[in-house]
Amino acid sequence: MRIAIVEDEAPIARRLERAVRGILRDRIEALTLVPTLESAFELVRTQPLDLVFLDLNLDGRDGFELLAEAAASRFRTIVVSAYEDQALRAFEIGVTDFLAKPWNETRLRTALERATGSGDAPPARAKRLAVRMGTRVELIELDHVIAIRGADDYSELRLADGSTRLHEKTLAALEQVLPPDFMRVHRSWIVSLSRVRGWAPAPGGRATLEVGEARIPVGRTFRRATIERLR
Amino acid sequence: MRRAYWAGLALLLGGCALQEQSITPIETVRYALGDSLLWSRPDYDDASWQRSSIWSLSHPARVLWIRAPVTLTGNGPFAISVAALASHELWWDGVLIGRGGTVGRVARDEIPGPIEAEHGIPDSLARPGIHVLALRTSTFHQHFTPSSDFLRLVIGRLDAVALHRRAGAWFALLSLSGILLGAVLAFVMFVVNRSDRPSLLLGLLGLTVATLLIVEAWRPLAGYTYDRHIIRLLAICTLTWVVGAMLGAFVTSRFPHRRARVALLLLLVGLTIPWLAARSWNDKAVGMHLVALVFVAVWSAHAATARRPGALPSLAGAMIAMVILARDPRGFLDRGYFFAIAGLLSCLLVGHLLGWRREIAAREQAVARSARLEAEMLKRHLQPHVVMNTLTALGGWVEEDPATAVRMIEALADELRLLTRIADQRLIPLADELRLCRAHLETLALRRETQYRLETEGVDEAEQVPPALLHTLVENAATHRPSGAHEVTMRLQASRRDGRTRYTFTSARDPRVPGGGAPGTGTRYLIARLREAWGDDWTLDQEAVGDSWRVVIDVPGGTS
Numbered sequence: 001m002r003i004a005i006v007e008d009e010a011p012i013a014r015r016l017e018r019a020v021r022g023i024l025r026d027r028i029e030a031l032t033l034v035p036t037l038e039s040a041f042e043l044v045r046t047q048p049l050d051l052v053f054l055d056l057n058l059d060g061r062d063g064f065e066l067l068a069e070a071a072a073s074r075f076r077t078i079v080v081s082a083y084e085d086q087a088l089r090a091f092e093i094g095v096t097d098f099l100a101k102p103w104n105e106t107r108l109r110t111a112l113e114r115a116t117g118s119g120d121a122p123p124a125r126a127k128r129l130a131v132r133m134g135t136r137v138e139l140i141e142l143d144h145v146i147a148i149r150g151a152d153d154y155s156e157l158r159l160a161d162g163s164t165r166l167h168e169k170t171l172a173a174l175e176q177v178l179p180p181d182f183m184r185v186h187r188s189w190i191v192s193l194s195r196v197r198g199w200a201p202a203p204g205g206r207a208t209l210e211v212g213e214a215r216i217p218v219g220r221t222f223r224r225a226t227i228e229r230l231r
Numbered sequence: 232m233r234r235a236y237w238a239g240l241a242l243l244l245g246g247c248a249l250q251e252q253s254i255t256p257i258e259t260v261r262y263a264l265g266d267s268l269l270w271s272r273p274d275y276d277d278a279s280w281q282r283s284s285i286w287s288l289s290h291p292a293r294v295l296w297i298r299a300p301v302t303l304t305g306n307g308p309f310a311i312s313v314a315a316l317a318s319h320e321l322w323w324d325g326v327l328i329g330r331g332g333t334v335g336r337v338a339r340d341e342i343p344g345p346i347e348a349e350h351g352i353p354d355s356l357a358r359p360g361i362h363v364l365a366l367r368t369s370t371f372h373q374h375f376t377p378s379s380d381f382l383r384l385v386i387g388r389l390d391a392v393a394l395h396r397r398a399g400a401w402f403a404l405l406s407l408s409g410i411l412l413g414a415v416l417a418f419v420m421f422v423v424n425r426s427d428r429p430s431l432l433l434g435l436l437g438l439t440v441a442t443l444l445i446v447e448a449w450r451p452l453a454g455y456t457y458d459r460h461i462i463r464l465l466a467i468c469t470l471t472w473v474v475g476a477m478l479g480a481f482v483t484s485r486f487p488h489r490r491a492r493v494a495l496l497l498l499l500v501g502l503t504i505p506w507l508a509a510r511s512w513n514d515k516a517v518g519m520h521l522v523a524l525v526f527v528a529v530w531s532a533h534a535a536t537a538r539r540p541g542a543l544p545s546l547a548g549a550m551i552a553m554v555i556l557a558r559d560p561r562g563f564l565d566r567g568y569f570f571a572i573a574g575l576l577s578c579l580l581v582g583h584l585l586g587w588r589r590e591i592a593a594r595e596q597a598v599a600r601s602a603r604l605e606a607e608m609l610k611r612h613l614q615p616h617v618v619m620n621t622l623t624a625l626g627g628w629v630e631e632d633p634a635t636a637v638r639m640i641e642a643l644a645d646e647l648r649l650l651t652r653i654a655d656q657r658l659i660p661l662a663d664e665l666r667l668c669r670a671h672l673e674t675l676a677l678r679r680e681t682q683y684r685l686e687t688e689g690v691d692e693a694e695q696v697p698p699a700l701l702h703t704l705v706e707n708a709a710t711h712r713p714s715g716a717h718e719v720t721m722r723l724q725a726s727r728r729d730g731r732t733r734y735t736f737t738s739a740r741d742p743r744v745p746g747g748g749a750p751g752t753g754t755r756y757l758i759a760r761l762r763e764a765w766g767d768d769w770t771l772d773q774e775a776v777g778d779s780w781r782v783v784i785d786v787p788g789g790t791s
Contacts, residue, residue, distance in 0.1 A: 009620065010680040011627030018630065036714045057616070059714050059741065082619035101616075102623035 001116070003031045005053040006040040006066070007080065012101070016053060016080065019108050027116075040066055049075040051115050053099075056081045056090070064089070068137045071095060072130035074153065074168040076115045076176075093139070094126040094177040117172070126177045129157065131165045140165060142182075146195040146212045148174060150188045160195070160212060185209060185226045186219040193229055254312075254387030254395050257299050257364070260285050266294040266336060266367070271322035273363035290317060290370045290381050294336055297366040301386055303359050309352040310392040314383040316457045317368035318344035323352055324362050332456065338371035343456040349392055372458035396451050402566055403448035406573035410437050410444070413580045420587060429485040433576075433583055436477040440572055443470040447564070464512045467564075471516045474572075475502045475523030482527050485583060486534035486542060498526045517556065517563055520571075524553050527575070540589045541582030548578025597763060604759055605654045608699050611756070612650055624678040635677060642673035653698040658764055661701075662692035668705045675709050682718045683709060689725045694732060694788060697760035701736070703753045704782055708738035711780075733785045740780040761786070 001024060007013035013033045021028060032047075034040045037058045044052065044066075052075055056063040067090060070077040076096040079086070080103070087098040097111040128139045140157065147158040150171030157165040167174065175184055182190050197210045199218070207218040207227065218226050261280035269275055277298045288297070295317075303309060311329075313319055318332030318341050328351070332344025356362070370381070385395055414437025420430035446466050449455070455463070479498040483491035505518025528549035534542035552571035556563050563571070611617075621643065628636035649667040653659045665687065672683040685705065705721060712719045721738040754773070761769045765786055773782040 009624050009678050011624045011631065011678065012620070015623070015627035015630060038714060059710070059712065061741075082616035082623070084615065101619045102626050 001027050001050045002029050002048060003051045003053070004034055004040075004043055004047070004049055005031070006034045006037075006043075006058070006063075007053070007055045008035050008058045009055075010035065012055075016103075016108075019103075019105060020053075020112070023105070023109050023112055037061055037063060037066060041069065044069060044073055044075070049073075051075055051112075052077050053080050054078070054095075056083060056086055065137075067095070068093060068130045068139065069132075072132040072137045072168060074170070074173070076173060078111050078115055091177075092127045093130055094128070094174075096176065114176070117176070126179060129167060129174070131157065131167055133165075138165070142179065142192075145182075146192050147214065147216055148182070148190040150190075158212075158214065162213070183226065183229060185222050186217050189216050191216055196230060199227065199230060253391030254385050255301075256285075257301065257384040257386060258285055259283070260288065260297045260299040260384075262288060262295055262297045264291065264293055264295055266296070270296045270298065271327070271365045271367070272325045285382055285384065288382055289376075290368065290373075292338075292369075292371050292373070294334060294367065294369045297368065297382070299364050299384070301362050301364050303357055303362060303386075305359070305388075307352065307354055307357040308389040309357045309386065310389040311350050311352065311364065312383075312385040312392045312396055313348045313350065313366070314346060314385075314396075315344070315348075315366075315368060316346065316373055316381040316460055317370040318342060318372075318457070319348075320367040321350050322365040322367070323356055325365075326353075326356060328352060328356070334367050334369045335371065336369070341369045341371045343372045343458040345454050346450060346457045346460055347396055347454050349389075349396065351389060370457075372456075374458065374461045375464075398451070398566075400448040400451040402569040403444040406569040407441055407444045407448075409573055410441050410576055413437050413576055414441065417580065417583070420583075427587075429481060429583060430587070432477060432481040432484055433579060436474065436481055436579075437576060439470060439474050439477055440576060443467065443474060444569065444572075446470060447568075468506060468512065468515050468519070471519045472502050472506060475519050475526075478523045478575075479526050479530075481579065482530045482534075482545060485545070485579075485586065486530060486537075486539050488533070494526075494530070498522070501526070513561070513564060517560055520563070520568065521553070521556060524549050524556065524571075524575075528553065539586075541584075541586040544578040544582035544585065548575040548582075551575070551578075600759060600763055601655070601657065604756070604763060607756060607759075608654050609650065611752075612647070621674065621678060628677065639674060639677040642670050642677070646670035646674060650699075656698050658695035659698050660692060661690060661694050661696050664696055664698070664701045665690075665692065667699070668702050671702060671705060672709065681712070681716065684718075684720045686720065686722045687724075688722065689727075690723060691725065691732075694725075696734075696786075697764045700757060700760055700784070701734075703756055704736045704738075707751075707753045708736075708740075708780065711741050713739055713741050713778075730787065731785060732788050733783060736782040736784075737776075737779050739778055740775060757784075 003020060005013050005016050005020070007016065013035070017031060017033060020031065032043065034043055040054075040058070043049070052070055054063065054067060054070055054077055056067060056079060067077070067079065071093045078097045078099055079090040079095050080099045080101060082101040084100050087100070090098050096115045099107060099111050126142060128141055129145065131138050131140055140159070144159050144161070145157050146160050148171065149156045149158065153170055155167040155169060155171050155174055157167055159165065171188065171190060175182075175190060178190065181193050183193055184190050191209060191211050195211050197212075199207050199209045202208050202217070205220045205223060207223050209216040209218055209226075259282065261277045261282050263270070263277070263280045270277070280298065311321060313321060313331060315331065318334045319330065320327055320334050321329040329348065330344070331348040333340070333342035335341030364384070366384070368382075385392060387395070414434045417430045417434035417437060421427050421434060424430070446463060449463060476499055479495050483495055488494070501522040502519050505522065506515050509515040509518050528546060531542050531545035531549060535546050552575045555567040555571040559567050625636055625639055628639055646667060649663065649670060653663060653667070665685070668685055672685060675681070676683050701723065708721050709719065716739065719739060721736065724735045726733050757771060761771060761784070768787055770785040771782070773780070
């Protein structure tokens with residue numbers, strides 16, 4: 001696992017590093033400490049990462065820009081901050097977890113389990129998805145998203161106006177942060193249930209959903225749960 | 232008595248109308264130097280005597296006879312009021328009907344008479360028709376030469392003449408009661424707030440004016456022999472000069488200006504000029520009043536243009552007084568002055584109360600602001616994110632190096648102890664402020680593993696500054712240090728000039744953080760603290776200079 005800790009207070013960064021190493025042990029492939037916002041931007045854009053611990057207030061500057069950048073990236077983000085009032089904002093943009101300073105080991109362990117997919121999902125509160133568009137990051141309201149298709153190690157967002165956006169996160173990573181209205185209906189599809197206009201049975205125990213103008217397939221293993229939710 | 236009381240009340244309410252109808256001043260007389268009892272006789276032919284207006288009659292130090300025909304109409308009893316800077320004998324149709332002192336042909340023979348006297352005309356001599364009044368006078372004890380106005384004669388009904396004599400006293404006493412009340416109020420205001428100098432000056436001014444009014448009223452009320460008149464004139468002029476000076480002191484104190492001392496000096500010179508230059512005592516006093524009123528009007532007008540509270544009532548009071556003076560300069564001291572000074576002092580008091588009310592509101596606001604600032608200062612340092620970050624870093628040091636953790640706890644405790652001690656102060660010694668900053672930087676250094684240096688130059692640590700003034704600058708500089716910097720130097724320079732101190736604070740800044748724009752929380756705190764400490768008498772400028780951030784604060788205090 002490739003991890004970065006973005007934190008400008010060295011004793012705090014070192015303490016977090018010790019704790020993370022103590023929990024993940026040999027699952028850590030690389031762990032980098034990043035003390036400034038600039039080097040953090042550089043790192044997340046150039047290095048392949050799986051998990052980033054992000055302090056939102058570096059050198060007195062608001063790290064929201066970096067937060068949006070992180071949320072648009074394929075890696076998972078755990079915000080580590082003393083500003084607890086920023087937790088909501090972080091969750092709304094789709095971070096994996098929010099760790100309030102000073103943390104304890106139990107809470108850090110829970111966050112790491114969520115980030116590695118081995119624990120309970122955190123309360124899904126995302127309202128927007130950050131999508132990288134060239135050099136900038138666009139925030140897309142989830143109200144505009146009708147469905148998401150998984151494609152290899154990225155996802156394709158289908159929007160209500162017929163346009164699409166590519167998201168760097170996998171479908172599994174996105175599923176973790178999306179609110180309950182979004183449901184996995186297929187190995188490669190997540191749909192917004194409020195956008196489903198109808199469904200029809202399909203051969204082989206499958207089904208098809210009418211979502212906007214699109215037809216979304218429902219996998220055999222997802223069919224029953226999907227139809228129950230729709231009823 | 233009852234009649235006189237009602238007449239007095241009517242006089243007060245109706246002004247001089249009644250009095251003017253019931254008495255007749257004698258305005259033209261014939262006079263001759265020398266002495267002969269024949270000159271008292273009604274049939275004596277005085278056609279060869281000099282004829283003169285009674286106002287312009289002058290009196291050398293010898294015996295002087297004055298004669299005038301008088302016409303009586305209606306029923307008596309009648310009386311004659313003699314106001315003279317002389318001893319006198321009053322003859323009516325050749326009969327001696329009254330005397331004031333003893334008239335003498337040489338000084339040793341003369342016994343000074345009262346300056347005000349009333350003589351009743353016997354009913355047997357008061358039949359309607361033309362009568363001859365003769366006045367034999369001597370003035371060996373005047374001690375000065377009045378340029379004019381040494382004699383006034385008024386004839387009329389007995390009660391009206393008595394009332395006429397006391398009319399001046401009525402006006403004076405009427406003003407006196409109001410002025411004393413105002414003075415007491417001003418003194419109470421001063422007792423409530425001992426630093427309220429204008430209230431003290433207004434109270435003293437009220438007392439001085441009251442003294443002047445009593446001296447003015449002394450003549451009609453108590454009377455005295457004419458040889459003591461000079462004492463009263465000197466007292467009146469001295470008190471008028473003092474009142475003028477105190478009026479100036481009050482308005483300059485009430486509406487401060489940097490040239491107030493020079494203006495006051497000019498006023499004192501201006502007040503002295505009419506005293507020395509004017510010939511008559513009346514002109515001296517009127518001149519001094521005029522100078523003082525012009526000063527008050529000009530100073531108040533200037534204050535009014537600067538929208539100082541209470542300036543307009545002061546200006547109005549001075550203008551009204553000047554109008555009263557201009558309408559009747561000759562009778563100003565006898566009548567108009569009492570209304571003018573009472574009106575002026577009332578206006579000054581009203582203006583002062585308006586300003587006082589505003590000051591009380593401002594003081595209450597300041598107290599509330601101080602409490603808010605105290606809470607804000609503590610809140611800024613005890614904000615959850617600051618405390619949580621510090622505790623997290625402390626946890627790191629406990630794990631890594633307990634000795635450093637202990638150092639951090641000590642620095643933090645020192646900072647918090649100082650903060651709670653100074654939070655409710657308006658001003659603290661700079662030494663305490665520097666200690667607070669260094670404790671804060673020690674904590675920050677351990678949190679960020681960055682070296683912070685605070686250098687000082689020309690700083691007098693005994694000087695007073697608002698709490699957390701420098702601390703706010705230091706905190707801001709530490710927060711916005713250049714990204715990744717491991718050493719941050721801040722510099723505080725102090726220079727003093729013309730009784731003011733200029734603090735220049737410079738620190739390296741992060742060039743990516745834009746300067747200017749709307750003031751942040753820190754700047755708002757600085758402004759609020761500076762305003763609490765020095766009102767509007769300070770300046771705060773901040774700007775980016777290359778890679779540095781410079782803050783210049785100019786405040787009162789310090790010596791050149």
